[in-house]
Amino acid sequence: MVDNFDASKxxxxxxxxxxxxxxxxxxxxxxxxxxxxxxxxxxxxxxxNTVSRTYNEMERANVVETKRGLGTFVTEKxxxxxxxxxxxxxxxxxxxxxxxxxxxxxxxxMVNGLKNHLGKERGEND
Amino acid sequence: MIELNQVGKRYLAxxxxxxxxxxxxxxxxxxxxxxxxSGKSTLLKILAxxxxxxxxxxxxxxxxxxxxxxxxxxxxxxxxxxxxxxKVKDMVDFQASQFPDFSRKxxxxxxxxxKLDPNxxxxxxxKGNRGRLKIVLALAREAPVILMDEPLSGLDPxxxxxxxxxxxxxxxxxxxxxxxxxxEVNEMEPIFDRVVAIREGRLLGIADAEKIxxxxxxxxxDWLKEQYQL
Numbered sequence: 001m002v003d004n005f006d007a008s009k010x011x012x013x014x015x016x017x018x019x020x021x022x023x024x025x026x027x028x029x030x031x032x033x034x035x036x037x038x039x040x041x042x043x044x045x046x047x048x049n050t051v052s053r054t055y056n057e058m059e060r061a062n063v064v065e066t067k068r069g070l071g072t073f074v075t076e077k078x079x080x081x082x083x084x085x086x087x088x089x090x091x092x093x094x095x096x097x098x099x100x101x102x103x104x105x106x107x108x109x110m111v112n113g114l115k116n117h118l119g120k121e122r123g124e125n126d
Numbered sequence: 127m128i129e130l131n132q133v134g135k136r137y138l139a140x141x142x143x144x145x146x147x148x149x150x151x152x153x154x155x156x157x158x159x160x161x162x163x164s165g166k167s168t169l170l171k172i173l174a175x176x177x178x179x180x181x182x183x184x185x186x187x188x189x190x191x192x193x194x195x196x197x198x199x200x201x202x203x204x205x206x207x208x209x210x211x212x213k214v215k216d217m218v219d220f221q222a223s224q225f226p227d228f229s230r231k232x233x234x235x236x237x238x239x240x241k242l243d244p245n246x247x248x249x250x251x252x253k254g255n256r257g258r259l260k261i262v263l264a265l266a267r268e269a270p271v272i273l274m275d276e277p278l279s280g281l282d283p284x285x286x287x288x289x290x291x292x293x294x295x296x297x298x299x300x301x302x303x304x305x306x307x308x309x310e311v312n313e314m315e316p317i318f319d320r321v322v323a324i325r326e327g328r329l330l331g332i333a334d335a336e337k338i339x340x341x342x343x344x345x346x347x348d349w350l351k352e353q354y355q356l
Binding site: 044046048 | 290291
Protein backbone atom coordinates (compact mmCIF):
# COMPACT_ATOMS: atom_id res chain seq x y z
CA MET A 1 0.00 0.00 0.00
CA VAL A 2 2.87 2.30 0.77
CA ASP A 3 3.94 1.62 -2.82
CA ASN A 4 1.32 4.12 -3.92
CA PHE A 5 3.44 6.80 -2.32
CA ASP A 6 6.95 8.06 -2.79
CA ALA A 7 8.73 6.77 0.29
CA SER A 8 10.87 9.87 0.65
CA LYS A 9 8.10 12.45 0.98
CA UNK A 10 5.53 12.93 3.73
CA UNK A 11 2.27 11.27 2.74
CA UNK A 12 0.20 14.32 3.70
CA UNK A 13 2.05 16.38 1.06
CA UNK A 14 1.61 13.71 -1.61
CA UNK A 15 -2.13 13.66 -0.98
CA UNK A 16 -2.21 17.47 -1.17
CA UNK A 17 -0.42 17.23 -4.55
CA UNK A 18 -3.11 14.84 -5.80
CA UNK A 19 -5.83 17.28 -4.79
CA UNK A 20 -3.96 20.16 -6.47
CA UNK A 21 -3.71 18.05 -9.61
CA UNK A 22 -7.47 17.45 -9.60
CA UNK A 23 -8.14 21.14 -9.08
CA UNK A 24 -5.83 22.16 -11.94
CA UNK A 25 -7.41 19.60 -14.25
CA UNK A 26 -10.84 20.88 -13.27
CA UNK A 27 -11.99 17.56 -11.79
CA UNK A 28 -12.54 19.62 -8.65
CA UNK A 29 -13.86 23.09 -9.40
CA UNK A 30 -14.11 26.35 -7.46
CA UNK A 31 -16.67 25.88 -4.68
CA UNK A 32 -16.73 22.06 -4.91
CA UNK A 33 -16.88 20.12 -1.66
CA UNK A 34 -13.99 17.82 -0.79
CA UNK A 35 -14.78 14.35 0.57
CA UNK A 36 -14.75 14.06 4.39
CA UNK A 37 -11.43 13.40 6.10
CA UNK A 38 -12.52 9.84 6.87
CA UNK A 39 -13.61 9.08 3.29
CA UNK A 40 -10.35 10.45 1.91
CA UNK A 41 -8.41 8.39 4.46
CA UNK A 42 -10.21 5.23 3.36
CA UNK A 43 -9.69 6.05 -0.34
CA UNK A 44 -5.94 6.56 0.11
CA UNK A 45 -5.67 3.89 2.83
CA UNK A 46 -3.94 6.22 5.26
CA UNK A 47 -4.43 7.42 8.81
CA UNK A 48 -7.20 10.06 9.12
CA ASN A 49 -4.74 12.25 11.07
CA THR A 50 -2.60 12.38 7.92
CA VAL A 51 -5.55 13.59 5.86
CA SER A 52 -6.33 16.25 8.48
CA ARG A 53 -2.80 17.53 7.96
CA THR A 54 -3.35 17.56 4.20
CA TYR A 55 -6.52 19.62 4.59
CA ASN A 56 -4.78 21.99 7.03
CA GLU A 57 -1.90 22.43 4.62
CA MET A 58 -4.24 23.20 1.70
CA GLU A 59 -6.14 25.60 3.91
CA ARG A 60 -2.92 27.43 4.83
CA ALA A 61 -2.23 27.71 1.09
CA ASN A 62 -5.74 29.26 0.78
CA VAL A 63 -6.68 26.68 -1.85
CA VAL A 64 -9.48 25.23 0.28
CA GLU A 65 -11.73 26.68 2.98
CA THR A 66 -13.31 24.82 5.86
CA LYS A 67 -16.80 25.93 6.76
CA ARG A 68 -17.76 24.89 10.25
CA GLY A 69 -20.19 21.98 10.26
CA LEU A 70 -20.39 21.93 6.46
CA GLY A 71 -17.04 20.56 5.32
CA THR A 72 -14.08 21.62 3.23
CA PHE A 73 -14.51 23.39 -0.11
CA VAL A 74 -12.29 24.45 -2.99
CA THR A 75 -11.84 28.22 -2.78
CA GLU A 76 -13.90 30.44 -5.07
CA LYS A 77 -11.05 32.95 -5.33
CA UNK A 78 -10.01 32.67 -8.95
CA UNK A 79 -6.67 34.45 -8.39
CA UNK A 80 -5.63 31.76 -5.88
CA UNK A 81 -6.53 29.02 -8.36
CA UNK A 82 -4.63 30.79 -11.15
CA UNK A 83 -1.60 31.11 -8.86
CA UNK A 84 -1.79 27.39 -8.11
CA UNK A 85 -1.91 26.59 -11.81
CA UNK A 86 1.09 28.83 -12.52
CA UNK A 87 3.06 27.47 -9.59
CA UNK A 88 2.58 23.82 -10.58
CA UNK A 89 3.66 24.57 -14.14
CA UNK A 90 6.80 26.34 -12.93
CA UNK A 91 7.59 23.39 -10.66
CA UNK A 92 7.30 20.91 -13.53
CA UNK A 93 9.40 23.09 -15.83
CA UNK A 94 12.07 23.59 -13.17
CA UNK A 95 12.32 19.85 -12.65
CA UNK A 96 12.57 19.22 -16.41
CA UNK A 97 15.18 21.94 -16.93
CA UNK A 98 17.28 20.81 -13.96
CA UNK A 99 17.45 17.26 -15.31
CA UNK A 100 18.14 18.37 -18.89
CA UNK A 101 20.90 20.72 -17.73
CA UNK A 102 22.41 17.96 -15.65
CA UNK A 103 22.66 15.91 -18.86
CA UNK A 104 24.25 18.85 -20.69
CA UNK A 105 21.48 20.05 -23.03
CA UNK A 106 21.50 23.73 -24.01
CA UNK A 107 18.50 26.04 -23.72
CA UNK A 108 18.09 26.06 -27.52
CA UNK A 109 18.10 22.28 -27.67
CA MET A 110 15.45 22.10 -24.98
CA VAL A 111 13.18 24.61 -26.73
CA ASN A 112 13.61 22.82 -30.08
CA GLY A 113 13.02 19.47 -28.49
CA LEU A 114 9.84 20.69 -26.82
CA LYS A 115 8.52 22.27 -30.05
CA ASN A 116 9.22 19.09 -31.95
CA HIS A 117 7.56 16.93 -29.36
CA LEU A 118 4.47 19.11 -29.09
CA GLY A 119 4.23 19.26 -32.87
CA LYS A 120 4.29 15.48 -33.19
CA GLU A 121 1.88 14.98 -30.33
CA ARG A 122 -0.69 17.16 -32.01
CA GLY A 123 -0.15 15.54 -35.40
CA GLU A 124 0.99 18.78 -36.99
CA ASN A 125 3.51 18.38 -39.78
CA ASP A 126 3.97 21.96 -40.89
CA MET B 127 -2.10 8.64 27.72
CA ILE B 128 0.19 5.65 28.27
CA GLU B 129 3.16 6.03 30.60
CA LEU B 130 5.77 3.36 31.20
CA ASN B 131 8.51 4.10 33.68
CA GLN B 132 11.57 1.82 33.83
CA VAL B 133 9.48 -1.25 33.13
CA GLY B 134 11.23 -4.61 33.20
CA LYS B 135 9.97 -8.17 33.01
CA ARG B 136 11.88 -11.28 33.95
CA TYR B 137 10.71 -14.83 33.40
CA LEU B 138 12.78 -17.40 35.36
CA ALA B 139 15.91 -17.49 33.22
CA UNK B 140 14.99 -14.94 30.58
CA UNK B 141 14.62 -11.18 30.70
CA UNK B 142 11.83 -10.19 28.32
CA UNK B 143 11.94 -6.42 28.88
CA UNK B 144 14.69 -4.13 30.17
CA UNK B 145 14.08 -0.72 31.63
CA UNK B 146 11.45 0.57 29.20
CA UNK B 147 10.52 4.21 29.70
CA UNK B 148 8.00 5.48 27.18
CA UNK B 149 5.15 7.98 27.01
CA UNK B 150 2.46 7.88 24.34
CA UNK B 151 0.05 10.82 24.07
CA UNK B 152 -3.69 10.39 23.82
CA UNK B 153 -4.98 9.69 20.32
CA UNK B 154 -3.37 8.28 17.22
CA UNK B 155 -2.09 4.94 16.02
CA UNK B 156 1.33 3.74 17.13
CA UNK B 157 3.13 0.78 15.59
CA UNK B 158 5.24 -1.32 17.93
CA UNK B 159 7.81 -2.94 15.67
CA UNK B 160 10.73 -5.29 16.11
CA UNK B 161 11.81 -8.83 15.33
CA UNK B 162 10.34 -12.02 16.80
CA UNK B 163 11.07 -12.38 20.49
CA SER B 164 11.86 -8.69 20.92
CA GLY B 165 9.29 -8.32 23.70
CA LYS B 166 6.45 -6.68 21.74
CA SER B 167 3.74 -9.05 22.98
CA THR B 168 4.99 -8.95 26.57
CA LEU B 169 4.82 -5.17 26.51
CA LEU B 170 1.26 -5.26 25.20
CA LYS B 171 0.22 -7.81 27.85
CA ILE B 172 1.68 -5.61 30.58
CA LEU B 173 -0.34 -2.66 29.25
CA ALA B 174 -3.45 -4.84 29.17
CA UNK B 175 -2.89 -5.78 32.84
CA UNK B 176 -2.49 -9.44 31.91
CA UNK B 177 1.17 -9.66 32.94
CA UNK B 178 2.69 -7.97 35.97
CA UNK B 179 5.95 -6.12 35.36
CA UNK B 180 8.87 -7.25 37.56
CA UNK B 181 10.05 -3.67 37.95
CA UNK B 182 8.79 -0.20 37.12
CA UNK B 183 5.36 1.35 36.84
CA UNK B 184 2.71 1.52 34.14
CA UNK B 185 -0.10 4.03 34.02
CA UNK B 186 -2.92 4.35 31.51
CA UNK B 187 -4.83 7.60 31.81
CA UNK B 188 -3.31 8.00 35.26
CA UNK B 189 -4.58 4.61 36.42
CA UNK B 190 -2.14 1.93 37.41
CA UNK B 191 -2.55 -1.09 35.14
CA UNK B 192 -3.87 -4.25 36.72
CA UNK B 193 -6.61 -6.63 35.65
CA UNK B 194 -9.30 -3.95 36.16
CA UNK B 195 -7.67 -1.81 33.47
CA UNK B 196 -9.67 -3.93 31.00
CA UNK B 197 -12.46 -1.39 31.53
CA UNK B 198 -10.31 1.21 29.72
CA UNK B 199 -8.32 -1.05 27.42
CA UNK B 200 -9.53 -3.20 24.54
CA UNK B 201 -6.98 -5.94 24.00
CA UNK B 202 -6.84 -8.10 20.91
CA UNK B 203 -4.76 -11.20 21.49
CA UNK B 204 -2.67 -13.03 18.95
CA UNK B 205 -4.67 -16.15 19.77
CA UNK B 206 -8.26 -17.16 19.05
CA UNK B 207 -10.23 -17.27 22.26
CA UNK B 208 -13.73 -18.02 21.05
CA UNK B 209 -16.18 -20.61 22.28
CA UNK B 210 -16.63 -22.67 19.16
CA UNK B 211 -20.27 -23.48 19.95
CA UNK B 212 -21.17 -19.77 19.93
CA LYS B 213 -22.67 -18.01 16.97
CA VAL B 214 -21.19 -14.69 15.83
CA LYS B 215 -24.08 -12.81 17.45
CA ASP B 216 -23.62 -14.70 20.75
CA MET B 217 -20.02 -13.55 20.82
CA VAL B 218 -21.15 -9.97 20.18
CA ASP B 219 -23.74 -10.27 23.00
CA PHE B 220 -21.11 -11.68 25.33
CA GLN B 221 -18.68 -8.85 24.59
CA ALA B 222 -21.49 -6.29 25.03
CA SER B 223 -22.33 -7.83 28.43
CA GLN B 224 -18.72 -7.50 29.59
CA PHE B 225 -17.91 -3.97 28.51
CA PRO B 226 -20.17 -0.94 29.06
CA ASP B 227 -18.29 0.95 26.30
CA PHE B 228 -19.30 -1.66 23.69
CA SER B 229 -21.24 0.00 20.85
CA ARG B 230 -23.78 -2.32 19.28
CA LYS B 231 -24.25 0.11 16.42
CA UNK B 232 -20.54 0.09 15.64
CA UNK B 233 -20.50 -3.72 15.95
CA UNK B 234 -23.41 -4.03 13.49
CA UNK B 235 -21.77 -1.61 11.06
CA UNK B 236 -18.53 -3.54 11.28
CA UNK B 237 -20.19 -6.95 10.82
CA UNK B 238 -21.82 -5.59 7.66
CA UNK B 239 -18.55 -4.10 6.45
CA UNK B 240 -16.73 -7.38 7.14
CA LYS B 241 -19.57 -9.39 5.52
CA LEU B 242 -19.95 -11.54 8.62
CA ASP B 243 -23.30 -13.25 9.15
CA PRO B 244 -24.43 -12.88 12.80
CA ASN B 245 -26.03 -16.33 12.60
CA UNK B 246 -22.90 -18.20 11.53
CA UNK B 247 -21.48 -20.66 14.03
CA UNK B 248 -17.96 -19.72 15.05
CA UNK B 249 -16.70 -23.24 14.49
CA UNK B 250 -17.53 -23.06 10.79
CA UNK B 251 -15.90 -19.67 10.24
CA UNK B 252 -12.75 -19.60 8.13
CA LYS B 253 -9.53 -18.45 9.75
CA GLY B 254 -9.86 -15.14 7.91
CA ASN B 255 -13.38 -14.57 9.19
CA ARG B 256 -12.32 -15.44 12.74
CA GLY B 257 -9.60 -12.80 12.33
CA ARG B 258 -12.25 -10.31 11.15
CA LEU B 259 -14.56 -11.14 14.06
CA LYS B 260 -11.75 -10.50 16.55
CA ILE B 261 -11.27 -7.04 15.04
CA VAL B 262 -15.01 -6.32 15.27
CA LEU B 263 -15.08 -7.30 18.95
CA ALA B 264 -12.08 -5.12 19.81
CA LEU B 265 -12.97 -2.05 17.72
CA ALA B 266 -16.68 -2.00 18.61
CA ARG B 267 -15.59 -0.91 22.07
CA GLU B 268 -15.30 2.86 22.42
CA ALA B 269 -12.35 2.23 24.73
CA PRO B 270 -9.79 5.00 25.31
CA VAL B 271 -6.98 2.54 24.58
CA ILE B 272 -6.91 -0.29 22.01
CA LEU B 273 -4.05 -2.81 21.98
CA MET B 274 -3.72 -5.19 19.04
CA ASP B 275 -1.20 -7.99 18.93
CA GLU B 276 -0.33 -8.92 15.33
CA PRO B 277 -3.82 -8.32 13.88
CA LEU B 278 -2.70 -9.25 10.33
CA SER B 279 -0.57 -12.26 11.16
CA GLY B 280 -1.23 -15.39 9.12
CA LEU B 281 -4.15 -13.88 7.20
CA ASP B 282 -4.52 -13.63 3.43
CA PRO B 283 -4.24 -10.29 1.57
CA UNK B 284 -8.01 -9.81 1.25
CA UNK B 285 -8.54 -10.20 4.96
CA UNK B 286 -5.54 -8.01 5.80
CA UNK B 287 -6.94 -5.37 3.51
CA UNK B 288 -10.34 -5.39 5.20
CA UNK B 289 -8.69 -5.14 8.62
CA UNK B 290 -6.56 -2.13 7.63
CA UNK B 291 -9.61 -0.43 6.11
CA UNK B 292 -11.68 -1.09 9.21
CA UNK B 293 -8.99 0.49 11.38
CA UNK B 294 -9.16 3.62 9.23
CA UNK B 295 -12.96 3.62 9.16
CA UNK B 296 -13.85 2.77 12.73
CA UNK B 297 -11.11 4.05 15.04
CA UNK B 298 -11.59 7.58 16.35
CA UNK B 299 -7.94 8.59 15.97
CA UNK B 300 -8.39 11.91 17.73
CA UNK B 301 -9.60 10.30 20.95
CA UNK B 302 -8.57 6.67 20.93
CA UNK B 303 -4.98 5.62 21.53
CA UNK B 304 -4.14 2.55 19.48
CA UNK B 305 -1.01 0.45 19.83
CA UNK B 306 -0.42 -2.30 17.26
CA UNK B 307 2.40 -4.83 17.10
CA UNK B 308 3.18 -6.03 13.61
CA UNK B 309 5.65 -7.66 11.28
CA GLU B 310 3.85 -6.24 8.28
CA VAL B 311 5.59 -2.87 8.57
CA ASN B 312 5.23 -1.84 4.91
CA GLU B 313 1.57 -2.71 4.86
CA MET B 314 0.74 -0.87 8.06
CA GLU B 315 3.08 2.10 7.63
CA PRO B 316 0.50 4.48 6.07
CA ILE B 317 -1.80 4.14 9.08
CA PHE B 318 0.81 4.77 11.77
CA ASP B 319 1.16 8.20 13.33
CA ARG B 320 4.34 7.08 15.03
CA VAL B 321 6.43 3.97 15.50
CA VAL B 322 8.30 2.49 18.43
CA ALA B 323 11.20 0.11 17.72
CA ILE B 324 12.23 -2.52 20.25
CA ARG B 325 14.92 -5.17 20.19
CA GLU B 326 15.76 -7.84 22.74
CA GLY B 327 13.49 -6.19 25.27
CA ARG B 328 15.07 -2.74 24.94
CA LEU B 329 13.57 0.40 23.51
CA LEU B 330 15.56 1.50 20.47
CA GLY B 331 13.65 4.55 19.38
CA ILE B 332 10.38 6.31 18.80
CA ALA B 333 9.63 8.53 15.81
CA ASP B 334 6.85 10.29 13.95
CA ALA B 335 6.16 8.32 10.74
CA GLU B 336 5.79 11.44 8.55
CA LYS B 337 9.09 12.79 9.91
CA ILE B 338 10.88 9.55 9.04
CA UNK B 339 9.70 10.00 5.45
CA UNK B 340 9.96 13.79 5.25
CA UNK B 341 13.12 14.59 7.17
CA UNK B 342 15.08 11.40 6.65
CA UNK B 343 13.61 10.35 3.31
CA UNK B 344 13.20 6.79 4.54
CA UNK B 345 10.52 4.19 4.76
CA UNK B 346 9.66 3.09 8.26
CA UNK B 347 11.14 -0.35 7.54
CA ASP B 348 14.49 1.26 6.59
CA TRP B 349 14.36 3.36 9.74
CA LEU B 350 13.79 0.18 11.75
CA LYS B 351 16.81 -1.46 10.10
CA GLU B 352 18.90 1.59 10.92
CA GLN B 353 17.78 1.48 14.56
CA TYR B 354 18.83 -2.17 14.69
CA GLN B 355 22.32 -1.34 13.40
CA LEU B 356 23.06 1.50 15.81
